[in-house]
Amino acid sequence: MLYSDENRIEGIYNFCDRWCERCDFTARCEVYAREQAYNLEDSLDPMGDALQVVAESFAEAKAMLIDHAEEMGIDLDEAMNDPEVDEIIRRTREASESPPAVELAKQYALETRHILEKPEEWAGDPEEDPKILEALEVIQYYLFSVAVKVHSSYHAALDFEGYEDPEELNNTQSYANGTAKITLIIIERSISSWAYLRNESNAEILDPVIDRLKTIKQLLEEKYPNAREFIRPGFDEIEMVM
Numbered sequence: 659m660l661y662s663d664e665n666r667i668e669g670i671y672n673f674c675d676r677w678c679e680r681c682d683f684t685a686r687c688e689v690y691a692r693e694q695a696y697n698l699e700d701s702l703d704p705m706g707d708a709l710q711v712v713a714e715s716f717a718e719a720k721a722m723l724i725d726h727a728e729e730m731g732i733d734l735d736e737a738m739n740d741p742e743v744d745e746i747i748r749r750t751r752e753a754s755e756s757p758p759a760v761e762l763a764k765q766y767a768l769e770t771r772h773i774l775e776k777p778e779e780w781a782g783d784p785e786e787d788p789k790i791l792e793a794l795e796v797i798q799y800y801l802f803s804v805a806v807k808v809h810s811s812y813h814a815a816l817d818f819e820g821y822e823d824p825e826e827l828n829n830t831q832s833y834a835n836g837t838a839k840i841t842l843i844i845i846e847r848s849i850s851s852w853a854y855l856r857n858e859s860n861a862e863i864l865d866p867v868i869d870r871l872k873t874i875k876q877l878l879e880e881k882y883p884n885a886r887e888f889i890r891p892g893f894d895e896i897e898m899v900m
């Protein structure tokens with residue numbers, strides 16, 4: 659199926675793991691279609707073209723922000739020099755960067771990447787068991803996503819003034835609950851992959867990693883008790899849309 663506006667699933671890309679190579683919904687995803695339109699895979703200058711895509715996206719977002727501010731009667735220049743805006747930024751950073759789950763997720767990425775540098779020393783022989791490679795690939799793919807998504811989950815629970823928004827936590831279909839749900843999925847897939855690789859001889863190395871992920875998961879579940887009820891467009895309603 660080729661992408662078209664008629665078969666597009668609105669907002670599907672907001673609650674996915676961004677692993678497009680493995681996604682069943684590429685033909686229904688606007689973000690994927692846009693990235694394909696730039697044809698980065700066949701580009702002679704993929705890095706330059708990718709930066710161009712990012713620059714265009716930022717320019718588009720900036721234009722939307724300016725339009726939106728004008729509609730709401732907000733003078734952006736004035737707002738940027740307003741001490742109240744500084745305070746909102748500070749509050750937002752504090753609430754989204756200081757929770758223990760965010761810190762642990764950051765540590766997970768930074769410390770685990772060293773372990774992943776030499777998997778041959780602890781992961782077993784992939785020629786004997788190809789599932790070892792699959793487990794390593796999953797862990798590697800999600801390594802930085804865990805930190806990014808945990809941070810996004812906490813950020814999504816805030817209102818425009820940097821305070822926690824109870825509606826975001828209570829409404830099962832809120833953006834925050836959707837973000838927390840895909841974050842939990844990514845963490846669970848990572849835990850399962852680590853658990854597959856674990857054995858008696860590497861337990862000393864892998865157990866702290868697995869424990870850290872389990873703690874992050876528990877903290878996230880406590881913060882977002884309704885997250886699993888969120889229905890992700892496409893992924894959680896396959897029968898309705900296929």
Ligand code: SF4
Nearest residue numbers: 674677678681687690
């Ligand atoms: S929904 Fe699928 S195709 Fe679209 S960005 Fe997410 S993983 Fe990629």
